[in-house]
Every structure is written in structure tokens, then in C-alpha cells.
Amino acid sequence: MWRKWIGKTTVKAGELTAFIDEGSEIEGKYTFTGTVMLNGKFRGEISSTDKLIVGEKGVVHADIQAATVLISGHVVGNVAATARVELRAGARVNGDVESPVLVVEDGATFDGQCRMTPNAAGSESAPSPRDLSVVSIRRP
Numbered sequence: 001m002w003r004k005w006i007g008k009t010t011v012k013a014g015e016l017t018a019f020i021d022e023g024s025e026i027e028g029k030y031t032f033t034g035t036v037m038l039n040g041k042f043r044g045e046i047s048s049t050d051k052l053i054v055g056e057k058g059v060v061h062a063d064i065q066a067a068t069v070l071i072s073g074h075v076v077g078n079v080a081a082t083a084r085v086e087l088r089a090g091a092r093v094n095g096d097v098e099s100p101v102l103v104v105e106d107g108a109t110f111d112g113q114c115r116m117t118p119n120a121a122g123s124e125s126a127p128s129p130r131d132l133s134v135v136s137i138r139r140p
Helices: none
Strands: 016-020 025-032 035-038 041-048 051-054 059-071 074-076 079-087 092-094 097-099 102-104 109-116 130-134
Touching: 016 025, 041 051, 102 109
Parallel strands: 016 035, 025 041, 035 051, 041 059, 051 059, 059 074, 059 079, 074 092, 079 097, 079 102, 092 109, 097 109
Antiparallel strands: 109 130
8 A cells, every 4th residue: 555655556446545443533624535444433524536434333423425435333414425325234324315326224224315316427318316305214
């Protein structure tokens, strides 16, 4: 990973480019490329054209914009993705989600509005966006 800033070393698709562990607390604006796993605490704003993974121990108080967002921890804020959002078992999201694809696994909790948007690749035959209000999705 250190070679990345030295020369022409590139990161392979799907490879983790940064890991923020549970002992970390960060505040501010975080912009990145590649795949980042956040298992610590973050407050502020997150922006990327790639993938963000909020781990089981992750606590995020931020608006998030990325291509793909996978959440297993706790997010308070709006999430906007150009490809997909996945709320995995144990995830807690308090905020609005905007994405062409939303996957909510059994055991995830979602409290907010969902707006399904056309895929960023955008075909002309894509359906128009539609709004769906969701109060909470819980496992029985």
C-alpha cells in the first residue's frame, strides 16, 4: 500500500485500500477512492466514487455519498449511492437512503425515507424514481 504514492502501483478491484479500526475517532470530511472499511467512530461527511463498508463496530454520524455502501454497524445520516446500498443483519440506519438498489437483510433496522433512483449507468428505459416511506424494518 505504501508504494501507491511512490509510483504507478494501482489497487486491484475489490481490494481494501484503508481500514479504520474501532479504536479510532475521526471528525471532518473524508474523501477517498478504492474500498474503505470503517469500524471506528466517524462524525462529519463521507464522499467517494467507490465502496464504503461500515463494519459491525462502526458508528457513523455523517451524510454518506459513494457508489456502493455496505452497512453492518450504526449510521445516523443520509446515505446516497450510485450503485447499491446493503443493510446487513445488525445494521441500524437512521436517515434517508437514495440508491438504485437497496438490500435489507433480516435483522437490520432502517428508520427513514427510501428513494429508488435510476442506475448511474443509466439506461433510457430505466423507471422513473419512486418514493417509499419506511418507518422501521425489524426481524420478528
